[in-house]
Amino acid sequence: MPVTDNAVTDNRTPGDLSGSDITGAFKSGTGTRFTRLLGIATIASMALLIVFGLFVSPADVIQGESVRILYIHVGTVWVAYLAFSVTALASAAFLWKRTTSLIWDRIAGASAEVGVLFMALTLFAGALWGRLAWGKFWVWDARVTTTAFLFITYIGYLAVRGLGGSHHQRGRRSAVVALLAVLEIPLVHFSVKLWRGLHQDSSVTDTTKVKLHDQMLFSLFIAVIAFTLLYSWLVIHRQRVMAMQDALDDKGLDYALQQRRDEGDG
Amino acid sequence: MDLSPRATGPVAPGRLGNRRKVLSIGLLVAVLGAGGLVVTKFLTSSLDYYCNVDEVGVKAGCEAGRRLRIQGTVDEGSVKATNGVTHFTVTFNHVTVPVVYDSLDPGGLFQECIPVVVHGVMKDGVFAGDEVEVKHSNEYTAKNKSRLTTAESPACSQRR
Numbered sequence: 188m189p190v191t192d193n194a195v196t197d198n199r200t201p202g203d204l205s206g207s208d209i210t211g212a213f214k215s216g217t218g219t220r221f222t223r224l225l226g227i228a229t230i231a232s233m234a235l236l237i238v239f240g241l242f243v244s245p246a247d248v249i250q251g252e253s254v255r256i257l258y259i260h261v262g263t264v265w266v267a268y269l270a271f272s273v274t275a276l277a278s279a280a281f282l283w284k285r286t287t288s289l290i291w292d293r294i295a296g297a298s299a300e301v302g303v304l305f306m307a308l309t310l311f312a313g314a315l316w317g318r319l320a321w322g323k324f325w326v327w328d329a330r331v332t333t334t335a336f337l338f339i340t341y342i343g344y345l346a347v348r349g350l351g352g353s354h355h356q357r358g359r360r361s362a363v364v365a366l367l368a369v370l371e372i373p374l375v376h377f378s379v380k381l382w383r384g385l386h387q388d389s390s391v392t393d394t395t396k397v398k399l400h401d402q403m404l405f406s407l408f409i410a411v412i413a414f415t416l417l418y419s420w421l422v423i424h425r426q427r428v429m430a431m432q433d434a435l436d437d438k439g440l441d442y443a444l445q446q447r448r449d450e451g452d453g
Numbered sequence: 454m455d456l457s458p459r460a461t462g463p464v465a466p467g468r469l470g471n472r473r474k475v476l477s478i479g480l481l482v483a484v485l486g487a488g489g490l491v492v493t494k495f496l497t498s499s500l501d502y503y504c505n506v507d508e509v510g511v512k513a514g515c516e517a518g519r520r521l522r523i524q525g526t527v528d529e530g531s532v533k534a535t536n537g538v539t540h541f542t543v544t545f546n547h548v549t550v551p552v553v554y555d556s557l558d559p560g561g562l563f564q565e566c567i568p569v570v571v572h573g574v575m576k577d578g579v580f581a582g583d584e585v586e587v588k589h590s591n592e593y594t595a596k597n598k599s600r601l602t603t604a605e606s607p608a609c610s611q612r613r
Contacts, residue, residue: 245595245596246595246596247593247594247595247596248594248595248596248597248607248610248611249562249564249567249589249607249608249611250562250589250593251596254593257593318561319561319562320561320562320587320589321561321562321586321587321588321589322559322560322561322562322563322585322586322587323560323561323586326502326586327502328502329500329502367485370485374492381493381497381500382497382500382501382502383501383502383503383524384501384502385502385570385586385588387588387589387590387591388591389591390591390592390593398590398591398592398593399592399593400593400594400595402595403593403595
């Protein structure tokens with residue numbers, strides 16, 4: 188539905204505009220004191236990751252310098268799993284009658300968008316690493332294929348969110364898809380155990396038998412923290428933009444309806 | 454007159470009868486369960502990426518006449534590149550197969566003592582490969598500079 192600037196800024200807008208006027212709450216943008224602090228923490232941890240990932244942590248005895256892709260590859264896939272899990276939890280909260288609220292739907296949507304972005308980064312970093320280690324950008328082994336499947340599933344989820352209808356229709360449809368899609372995560376995670384593939388098994392599952400050099404493990408830890416902070420910052424802002432978008436849609440619809448009514452009266 | 458197509462709250466309950474709701478959820482669980490079982494139990498051999506060297510001609514799906522992907526560790530001292538092809542042997546579970554790869558550089562981290570997957574066909578006891586993929590392990594250790602002077606591959610040094 189096209190919404191003109193006029194619909195929002197015109198003070199004389201007729202009709203009932205009661206309801207959530209969220210645009211007023213974030214007049215200066217989507218930032219708050221908290222998100223600015225979160226942003227600073229994100230930049231600081233990213234800087235720390237650059238120092239540890241590129242300079243402090245050692246090269247691997249077999250893989251050499253290319254092992255540094257690990258921090259991006261594992262850090263981003265961790266965020267993607269986290270994001271899709273948050274989407275599922277928020278969707279469950281939206282569907283559950285006692286907690287149903289559009290804020291859960293927006294958190295679910297925002298989290299899925301960021302998750303898709305990070306999953307794309309995982310696949311991209313993985314392709315580069317694959318070329319260096321395996322000799323191939325892409326192989327159809329179980330882990331790589333199921334990861335691509337997960338990625339495409341969540342692009343489908345975002346498409347379902349864009350089907351149209353009311354905000355609550357969007358919320359219900361997408362929540363059902365989110366609760367089904369999240370079941371793919373264990374499939375992706377255990378694909379290296381279920382089937383023989385080219386992709387390695389995870390190096391940090393049993394905390395007593397970590398197959399990673401100490402400084403590499405620490406750098407990976409920083410990467411996970413840095414990417415998780417970035418994820419939180421992005422989701423908070425995106426979810427607020429979505430709230431403004433919803434409010435804008437509502438106002439535009441009310442305005443258009445009022446105009447048609449006025450035409451009828453006149 | 455309210456023309457607004459928007460629902461202001463959650464939809465009125467009862468649109469989907471309780472019986473139908475239970476039935477559809479039950480059906481969904483059954484389908485997902487069956488799907489999970491098929492994927493994890495019955496599709497295993499067709500979703501496996503490779504046959505280990507010792508399974509060629511033994512395991513179903515690893516028949517010697519068909520195009521295969523075989524997995525084994527490159528034997529120390531077996532790699533020889535001549536006339537535009539690379540010869541080496543791969544071993545898994547005490548079974549060794551000689552491989553002729555149709556090009557010079559197998560790519561990736563290819564070296565002696567590293568596990569590889571070779572695509573190709575078994576011909577007269579020799580595996581004619583046209584693609585090589587290196588299967589690196591999930592172990593990461595820091596590069597030790599003093600070790601660089603030795604001629605052997607890092608994978609062989611690490612194995613000791």
